[in-house]
Amino acid sequence: MMGNWSALVKGWVNLFLKPNCPLCDRPGKPLLCPGCDRQLQRQKFSVKQRLLQETPPVLIWGRYGGVMKRAIAVMKYQNCPELARPLGHSLAETWLQSPLAKAQGLTVVPIPLHPAKQKKRGFNQAELLAKSFCELTGYPLEPRGLERVRDTEALNQLSPAQRQQTLANAMQVGARLRRSKPKQGVILLDDIYTTGATCQEAIQTLSKEGISVYGIAAIATTQPLD
Numbered sequence: 240m241m242g243n244w245s246a247l248v249k250g251w252v253n254l255f256l257k258p259n260c261p262l263c264d265r266p267g268k269p270l271l272c273p274g275c276d277r278q279l280q281r282q283k284f285s286v287k288q289r290l291l292q293e294t295p296p297v298l299i300w301g302r303y304g305g306v307m308k309r310a311i312a313v314m315k316y317q318n319c320p321e322l323a324r325p326l327g328h329s330l331a332e333t334w335l336q337s338p339l340a341k342a343q344g345l346t347v348v349p350i351p352l353h354p355a356k357q358k359k360r361g362f363n364q365a366e367l368l369a370k371s372f373c374e375l376t377g378y379p380l381e382p383r384g385l386e387r388v389r390d391t392e393a394l395n396q397l398s399p400a401q402r403q404q405t406l407a408n409a410m411q412v413g414a415r416l417r418r419s420k421p422k423q424g425v426i427l428l429d430d431i432y433t434t435g436a437t438c439q440e441a442i443q444t445l446s447k448e449g450i451s452v453y454g455i456a457a458i459a460t461t462q463p464l465d
């Protein structure tokens with residue numbers, strides 16, 4: 240009863256008060272305020288920068304710096320999962336403008352979080368970004384396409400060799416994806432692309448089940464691209 244009442248009050252209050260921008264606390268429209276949105280756009284890569292011609296190709300929306308760094312931190316650590324929606328849509332827009340968009344029959348698989356971590360955070364940001372990405376691109380989403388079976392906490396404090404070791408066999412292919420394999424492969428989706436080690440592990444895990452990765456999409460990278 241109490242729960243219903245407070246939900247009712249919250250709903251009523253939200254009718255009159257627009258939630259403020261989660262990055263600066265000024266009135267947002269509809270989520271980020273125009274100032275923060277403008278600053279976020281400054282982190283966006285040019286058409287040439289955003290597509291890494293690797294195998295598989297990697298599409299990245301922008302730089303992991305400035306307001307982008309803050310947006311990702313607020314989304315993950317200050318319980319603001321709704322930020323995934325505009326970020327995922329922006330990533331989808333750049334995907335649709337890229338040559339990668341020509342492919343058909345792809346399924347989107349988010350990079351999984353370890354269950355303990357997901358339970359603590361309440362959501363997997365990569366999954367929410369993927370959901371929003373799929374809304375715009377129309378690709379089917381397989382949220383449990385990959386599952387994390389080993390905790391790979393504090394990866395960025397490890398050397399590349401140690402990372403590889405820790406990541407080996409950290410993931411498995413989810414039952415549903417194993418049963419119905421996407422014909423043309425998978426798009427891996429993550430929030431931040433650093434060394435690519437996590438994606439490499441995902442690629443290996445999927446390939447053991449005969450599933451190929453067509454491309455990788457991420458919101459931001461720490462790599463200096465030019």
Ligand SMILES: [Zn+2]
Nearest residue numbers: 260263272275
């Ligand atoms: Zn703002």
